[in-house]
Amino acid sequence: MKNRFIILLILPFILGSGRMLAQSAVTAKENKTETGKTKVYPKFRKISLDLSAGTRGAGLGIRYRIGESNWGIRLAYSYFPIAYDAKLSVSGYKTDITLFNNFQGFQLLAEYRPAKNSRFKLIAGVSDFYIAKFRCTLTPTGQYALGNIPLNASDVGYVNALIDWSGMAPFIGFGFGSPHPKHKVGCSLGIGMYYLTEPIVKIVGTNFLAGNDQNEKWMAENMKDYRYMPVVNFHINYRFKK
Numbered sequence: 001m002k003n004r005f006i007i008l009l010i011l012p013f014i015l016g017s018g019r020m021l022a023q024s025a026v027t028a029k030e031n032k033t034e035t036g037k038t039k040v041y042p043k044f045r046k047i048s049l050d051l052s053a054g055t056r057g058a059g060l061g062i063r064y065r066i067g068e069s070n071w072g073i074r075l076a077y078s079y080f081p082i083a084y085d086a087k088l089s090v091s092g093y094k095t096d097i098t099l100f101n102n103f104q105g106f107q108l109l110a111e112y113r114p115a116k117n118s119r120f121k122l123i124a125g126v127s128d129f130y131i132a133k134f135r136c137t138l139t140p141t142g143q144y145a146l147g148n149i150p151l152n153a154s155d156v157g158y159v160n161a162l163i164d165w166s167g168m169a170p171f172i173g174f175g176f177g178s179p180h181p182k183h184k185v186g187c188s189l190g191i192g193m194y195y196l197t198e199p200i201v202k203i204v205g206t207n208f209l210a211g212n213d214q215n216e217k218w219m220a221e222n223m224k225d226y227r228y229m230p231v232v233n234f235h236i237n238y239r240f241k242k
Contacts, residue, residue, distance in 0.1 A: 047064050048064075051238075054233030056231045070112055070115065078105060079104050094142045099135070105131070105132065106130075109125030119178060123174060125170075127194060129196070132167070137160045139158040140158070159204070165197055187235060188235045191232050
């Protein structure tokens, strides 16, 4: 009777130890490589280099994971200049059009993952676009007539319109990607939107086109709601080893 009591007392400990040994054996088997050696993944620092490209242009930044939490912060710089030339003909009047877009700024963003190993993350922050301008220049070409007086294109002049969104812009978005890859390099995709400042419009005309500056108020009124800038960016992250 006494021996049965002792067996019943120690039986749970024996079974528990057996389960722990079995689980350890399975884990060890899963971590072995094809050569039979245990695969040990390198530890990475919480700081990573962030390279990005997309509709916001090219970017360079630093990402930092806060402790063992689901939070991270990113400080980045982006640069997006693009120019485009075209020709326009309306009612026999020919014009060269030059479009130039220039957005440059710094972003400070916070990232939150619902779970530590989640590939989905929420992103929010602010950007300081110290340059956020769009310029359009119309330059007449060919011959024109003022009554019976022929005019060269250089005599007619040109019109330059500038739209400026420079300033602070809040950002909200989301992303997908590996949170902490087992290798040095990881990639992710970010989608979101900036809310830009209300644009300032400036129109300058020369020679016979000088009167176009009167259209500033009209254009500013029509552009005041164009403050939402959607962005899609692809990111490559390089994490430093310890």
